[in-house]
Amino acid sequence: MxxxxxxxxxxxxxxxxxxxxxxxxxxxxxxxxxxxxxxxxxxxxxxxxxxxxxxxxxxxxGHKPFTFLRQVASLCTYPELLESDQFPEDTKTRAQAILKNLDDGSVGSYNPRYIAQILPPKIASFIQRRDNGVPSNPRNVIVSSGASQAVLSVLSLIVNGEEELKTGILLPVPYYPLYMDTIALSGAVMVPYYMDEDCGWTINVNSIQKSLPAARKHCNLKVLCVINPGNPTGHVLTRDNITALIHLAAEENLLIFADEVYQANVFGPGAVFHSFKKVLYEMGPKYSEQVQLVSINSISKGISGECGFRAGYIEFVNIDPAVFEVLYLLKSFNVPPVIGSLMLEVLLDPPQPGDPSYETFLREKxxxxxxxxxxxxxxxxxxxxxxxxxxxxxxxxxxxxxxxxxxxxxxxxxxxxxxxxxxxxxxxxxxxxxxxxxxxxxxxxxxxxxxxxxxxxxxxxxxxxxxxxxxxxxxxxxxxxx
Missing domain, CATH: 3.90.1150.10 (Aspartate Aminotransferase, domain 1)
Structure with a gap:
């Protein structure tokens, strides 16, 4: 031959x-x-x-995991431990509630109902509490296998290889390398915007706007990516900075992709985390009903650092659910881990004052x-x-x-x-x-x-x-x- x-x-x-x-x-x-x-x-x-x-x-x-998260995860993984007197009662109550929502009470099942139907309302409740009552529709929330998979999933929806020009993604510089690699893998192109290091890594929106006409000559600009709090820079955007970016997205018809995985890690003097979702709604219907926003969060980062459990969520704002429901098909190839997903639920609804585990959780945080x-x-x-x-x-x-x-x-x-x-x-x-x-x-x-x-x-x-x-x-x- x-x-x-x-x-x-x-x-x-x-x-x-x-x-x-x-x-x-x-x-x-x-x-x-x-x-x-x-x-x-x-x-x-x-x-x-x-x-x-x-x-x-x-x-x-060397950082120890949060006690409450691991105790609930342990009880769900090995329910026989519910008979033990070594666990606080609120961990047992939480584990029993989660187990009732799992197929045959087992973390070893695929549990598509838990991931696709039970978790989104719980995540939406967290988002609503975080954003001082700004509504969050569970139908707009999807559980993901961590932040990396979320980025890949969203870009897979946005990039259209059949268009004449490649999809352009506005990316902050410095950026987290995952974004450059994901953009390369998806066949899109990166359009850099440089953060102002001399002013504490702020974002100069006027400078971005001036660069757009040249960028549009070689790509179809669709996405404004923002990482807040910043990796690798450690900055936290002010509300004014976020407002200016939303104005830019509205004027230039850009979808905002907000990487907010470090939202719980804000510790600098005077620094406050403002979600893009909250600021968008506070700007009124002209923006809150028009500007498209996708935001992500993950248990790998933040205060939990549960990198090995691969769980997070994506929230879509002002996007037709028929569009992102395509992700359910894509996710059939990459089902989020059940243990990570239940730990996401626990982290977003931690012990409250009066609960036996509250003082320990608060002290660890x-x-x-x-x-x-x-x-x-x-x-x-x-x-x-x-x-x-x-x-x-x-x-x-x-x-x-x-x-x-x-x-x-x-x-x-x-x-x-x-x-x-x-x-x-x-x-x-x-x-x-x-x-x-x-x-x-x-x-x-x-x-x-x-x-x-x-x-x-x-x-x-x-x-x-x-x-x-x-x-x-x-x-x-x-x-x-x-």
Whole structure:
């Protein structure tokens, strides 16, 4: 039989898939793995172990899960524990109520009725409480397998490959890399809008508007994406900023995609989370009945950090239900995990005053937020003491995104090696200290600026040590290449 040309090769495969760039560490991942092997083989290093500072997996970084969530999940997973006297009565009551809504009372069933019919009204009730009574229709809510799947699902509805021009997505810079990869996978194009770092990562709406005519020459602009609170920047948008963005969306006929997964993680002085849904309705019928909005939330982030359970929700505003009900068909290929879904229900309706578990839940929540606030303060203080590093106030989420000065000689060296300058910086830091950071170019940054993202999840004393090592390294790096 004659040899035939292979059907699936790098050249013939879906080029949109090839455009994805996960993971965000890039070449640092490879080198960190090599260093780990070298340490195990006894090769001498200036450090004894790697220090990962690049991800937002709270429980992988030692944060304990919320007691109430895990107790209810345990009871639902193994109902025989309901006979135990080791669980507070309110956890048992909650678990029994959930089990009644599961098929044959089992978390091992697919439970489509629970996910598609029982949960949406409970999520809508949470949204209505959060937004001071702004109505939320359960029919407009869909449970998703976490935030990543929500982003993929929504873009799969919006991007139309049969149109002459590709779909354009306005994306903030810096952004969370998931969005760039999802845009690439969907065949859409990213249209960047740069956040104003010098003004605390605010959004200049006038600047966005001026850039739109040029963008529309090569794409069909449909979506204004906003991440609030910000990842990687740690900013929290003011109400005025949100109002201006809604005005822009109305004037330019754009759908707003609001990533609000860190809405419970707001801890900076004076910072307040305002949902796009609430502000939209407060602006009156001219906007609340016309502007299309899609918002997402997830248990992976926020205060729970339950990354492994993959559950979240999507709310659609001013969108024909017949459109997003197509997602029910798509979701048949990716049913949200039942345990994660029931934990979403519990998180959105936590213990109330007077319940046996209330004090424990409140203490765990407040301790987490207080610790994040203190670590944000320490991070700003230590980094801003180093000449050549500038860190804006961190008001929410889990990260800092400081700007670093990189000397011209180091920039030329990076170019010679085929690296971005902040990749060179993070590689040098890794070799010198064992600290693993994300370089800023993986998140996008204004031309001529360089950054890194660092998580706030290490214990306070350890975080202080890490930050001091970074500032000492920075001084050596500047002296070597200046």
């Amino acid at each position: 004659a040899l035939r040309k292979k059907l699936l090769t790098l050249e013939s495969m879906n080029q949109s898939v090839r455009g994805a760039k996960v993971p965000i560490l890039g070449s640092l991942t490879i080198r960190a793995a090599e260093i780990q092997r070298e340490i195990q083989e006894g090769i001498h290093k200036p450090f004894t172990q790697l220090t990962p500072c690049f991800f937002g997996d709270m429980q992988a970084m 407040q301790t987490l937020l207080n610790n994040l606030a203190e670590k944000a303060r320490i991070t700003e203080e230590i980094l801003n003491q180093a000449p050549g590093i500038h860190c804006n106030p961190i008001l929410g989420a889990l990260y800092a995104f400081p700007r670093v000065s990189i000397p011209d000689r180091a920039i030329r060296l990076a170019q010679d090696r085929g690296l971005e300058p902040d990749d060179l910086y993070c590689h040098a830091l890794l070799e010198d200290t064992g600290i693993v950071l994300c370089s800023g170019n993986g998140f996008g940054q204004a031309p001529g600026t360089y950054h890194f993202r660092i998580t706030l999840l290490h214990p306070i004393d350890e975080l202080k040590s890490i930050l001091q090592k970074i500032t000492h390294f920075h001084a050596r790096f500047m002296a070597e290449y200046s």
